[in-house]
Amino acid sequence: MATQHSRAAARIMMAPAVFLLLVWMLVPLTMTLYFSFKKYLPLRGGDLGWTGFDNYVRFVTSSSFWPSVQTTLVIVGGVLFITVILGIMLAVLLNQPMWGQGIVRILVIAPFFVMPTVSALVWKNMFMDPVNGLFAHLWKFFGAEPVQWLSQASLQSIVMIVSWQWLPFATLILLTAIQSLDREQLEAAEMDGAQPVQRFAFITLPHLGRAITIVILIQTIFLLAIFAEIFVTTGGAFGTRTLTYLIFQRVLESQNVGLGSAGGVYAIILANIVAIFLMRIVGKNLDA
Amino acid sequence: MGHISLNQVTKSFGDVNVIPPLDLEINDGEFVVFVGPSGCGKSTLLRLIAGLEDVTSGHIEIDGKDATEVPPAKRGLAMVFQSYALYPHMSVRKNIAFPLRMAKVDQAEQDRKIEAAAKALNLTDYLDRRPGQLSGGQRQRVAIGRAIVREPAAFLFDEPLSNLDAALRVNMRLEISELHQTLDTTMIYVTHDQVEAMTMADKIVVLRAGNIEQVGSPLELYRAPRNKFVAGFIGSPKMNFLTGATAAAHGAHTIGIRPEHIEISREAGAWKGKVGVSEHLGSDTFFHIPVADAEDTLTVRASGELGLERGEEVFLSPIMEHLHMFDAQGLAVR
Ligand SMILES: Nc1ncnc2c1ncn2[C@@H]1O[C@H](COP(=O)(O)OP(=O)(O)O)[C@@H](O)[C@H]1O
Ligand SMILES: [Mg+2]
Numbered sequence: 001m002a003t004q005h006s007r008a009a010a011r012i013m014m015a016p017a018v019f020l021l022l023v024w025m026l027v028p029l030t031m032t033l034y035f036s037f038k039k040y041l042p043l044r045g046g047d048l049g050w051t052g053f054d055n056y057v058r059f060v061t062s063s064s065f066w067p068s069v070q071t072t073l074v075i076v077g078g079v080l081f082i083t084v085i086l087g088i089m090l091a092v093l094l095n096q097p098m099w100g101q102g103i104v105r106i107l108v109i110a111p112f113f114v115m116p117t118v119s120a121l122v123w124k125n126m127f128m129d130p131v132n133g134l135f136a137h138l139w140k141f142f143g144a145e146p147v148q149w150l151s152q153a154s155l156q157s158i159v160m161i162v163s164w165q166w167l168p169f170a171t172l173i174l175l176t177a178i179q180s181l182d183r184e185q186l187e188a189a190e191m192d193g194a195q196p197v198q199r200f201a202f203i204t205l206p207h208l209g210r211a212i213t214i215v216i217l218i219q220t221i222f223l224l225a226i227f228a229e230i231f232v233t234t235g236g237a238f239g240t241r242t243l244t245y246l247i248f249q250r251v252l253e254s255q256n257v258g259l260g261s262a263g264g265v266y267a268i269i270l271a272n273i274v275a276i277f278l279m280r281i282v283g284k285n286l287d288a
Numbered sequence: 289m290g291h292i293s294l295n296q297v298t299k300s301f302g303d304v305n306v307i308p309p310l311d312l313e314i315n316d317g318e319f320v321v322f323v324g325p326s327g328c329g330k331s332t333l334l335r336l337i338a339g340l341e342d343v344t345s346g347h348i349e350i351d352g353k354d355a356t357e358v359p360p361a362k363r364g365l366a367m368v369f370q371s372y373a374l375y376p377h378m379s380v381r382k383n384i385a386f387p388l389r390m391a392k393v394d395q396a397e398q399d400r401k402i403e404a405a406a407k408a409l410n411l412t413d414y415l416d417r418r419p420g421q422l423s424g425g426q427r428q429r430v431a432i433g434r435a436i437v438r439e440p441a442a443f444l445f446d447e448p449l450s451n452l453d454a455a456l457r458v459n460m461r462l463e464i465s466e467l468h469q470t471l472d473t474t475m476i477y478v479t480h481d482q483v484e485a486m487t488m489a490d491k492i493v494v495l496r497a498g499n500i501e502q503v504g505s506p507l508e509l510y511r512a513p514r515n516k517f518v519a520g521f522i523g524s525p526k527m528n529f530l531t532g533a534t535a536a537a538h539g540a541h542t543i544g545i546r547p548e549h550i551e552i553s554r555e556a557g558a559w560k561g562k563v564g565v566s567e568h569l570g571s572d573t574f575f576h577i578p579v580a581d582a583e584d585t586l587t588v589r590a591s592g593e594l595g596l597e598r599g600e601e602v603f604l605s606p607i608m609e610h611l612h613m614f615d616a617q618g619l620a621v622r
Contacts (some may be wrong), residue, residue: 182371182373184369184370184371184373185373185374185375187340187360187367187369187373188367188369188373188375188434189375189386190340190359190360190361191338191339191340191360191361191365191366191367192361192386192387192390192434192438193361193387193390193391194361194386194390198390202375202386203375206375206377207376207377209377
């Protein structure tokens with residue numbers, strides 16, 4: 001793509017895709033912005049005209065706002081922490097030559113193919129149910145009182161379910177990164193007197209830096225918007241109401257589109273703050 | 289110190305036997321070169337000595353002590369890898385310091401050794417760069433620096449120059465030879481390039497399919513190759529071989545004669561042929577001449593220019609004292 005001609009051709013070829021992407025992004029964004037300045041109650045009079053920043057003020061001053069931001073951050077942070085740590089461990093493990101490697105790798109990736117709604121329901125009904133769940137039986141077997149997972153340890157339960165879903169993604173990315181590590185580097189370190197733990201800390205981990213960054217950034221984007229897992233398990237009760245879930249409640253349960261839209265704009269701001277924050281910490285790893 | 293001896297060492301990968309039973313003595317301070325065609329097991333042998341691979345059977349002794357079961361770090365050997373294997377996220381200084389850091393050498397001592405190594409290897413100005421910002425030759429020197437600071441009993445090099453361009457290779461060859469002179473430490477050097485072997489070695493070990501074909505000084509191998517393989521492998525351009533009636537006339541199955549040991553004449557000589565391709569190097573000219581009974585076209589070296597035309601008929605005579613004779617098994621007969 002060097003000549004004037006080929007560049008012009010490339011632009012024309014890309015135009016439809018760029019146009020589609022812009023429309024895809026801009027239309028919902030503009031509509032959200034538009035509604036956020038309106039008093040719009042579909043079942044109670046519909047469009048009731050402009051209200052300025054009223055919706056914005058009401059959304060932040062509501063007692064649910066800050067707890068929901070906190071919940072969102074706790075879930076994102078918790079899931080990131082668990083998936084990155086376990087992902088590294090699993091990747092190291094799966095990289096060892098062992099019997100049945102192919103099967104084990106497929107099994108590890110499998111959770112990623114299960115729809116979030118389904119996996120959350122499976123966890124809720126088959127594992128975490130205080131009467132019939134597997135955990136309840138396990139607890140009873142050891143003579144302990146079964147835990148009411150989704151009400152007593154609701155946030156932890158959600159973090160656990162979501163981590164289970166995202167662990168394969170982290171593992172997969174980190175495994176491919178580990179496989180690209182030059183074996184001679186590890187051997188050189190071995191000859192230089194580095195013990196296995198030191199080889200991991202000084203050679204493998206720095207090599208994984210970029211992959212870890214990618215895992216963190218991509219997961220954050222998706223985790224900020226998790227919804228189905230909360231919807232089918234706690235329905236936002238027991239302190240599991242994230243910002244996304246709060247917006248959902250405002251728009252659909254309270255039938256207040258204007259207020260929800262203002263929440264949507266806050267969600268965009270939050271996502272950007274988190275993104276800037278992350279890029280500051282880990283972004284330098286992306287420079288070659 | 290750096291006396292290494294291999295005793296009936298073998299190595300198999302699964303069913304594939306790469307190194308058949310092998311004995312070898314490497315003396316203190318020697319520059320030993322393992323040379324042989326690609327895939328003959330040179331790297332495997334080096335890695336066995338380093339401890340990066342376990343021997344299948346046999347014993348390795350370093351300085352009189354059995355090192356067969358000793359882990360690589362404890363053998364006191366330093367290795368320079370073909371890919372250099374520098375740590376990409378560490379500066380040159382940290383790369384060189386790594387073995388010292390692992391050995392918990394105190395900081396002042398570390399700095400002193402790093403400065404000394406950097407000075408010896410012309411790396412002082414690059415200490416704060418990352419390996420990615422260095423040229424091939426500089427990376428090579430960093431890898432050597434990382435080996436030097438450990439003050440090992442022996443250095444192991446695995447085709448260290450094969451990733452460098454021709455001019456740099458000649459330079460590094462000299463630098464490594466000089467390093468050997470100054471340090472006076474045992475060095476084991478693996479290469480498939482017989483020129484490197486001839487120019488650097490005190491002792492050459494010629495390998496074929498894991499077997500040692502011959503061990504000796506470069507000139508011993510050049511003058512008295514033990515068999516046809518060594519004869520053909522050592523020397524450049526390679527030795528000419530003739531069979532059939534021509535060889536039988538000398539009472540051998542095959543005779544070998546190096547390009548530099550053939551006299552060329554327009555009038556008379558032992559063998560006759562027509563000049564084929566000529567390669568003019570200025571100082572020398574190499575003629576490729578098809579001759580009866582030759583395994584390949586005969587290569588003949590002449591000093592300077594002879595003014596021979598392509599297709600011109602010439603006579604060739606071997607210098608008898610440099611004629612090599614081989615029996616049907618390819619073993620040299622004298
Ligand atoms: N880890 C291994 N597993 C199986 N075969 C190997 C392994 N390493 C080397 N080999 C085989 O051993 C032979 C010698 O290899 P190598 O020592 O690398 O040769 P060289 O360095 O002389 O080119 C080759 O045929 C190679 O395929
Ligand atoms: Mg090799």
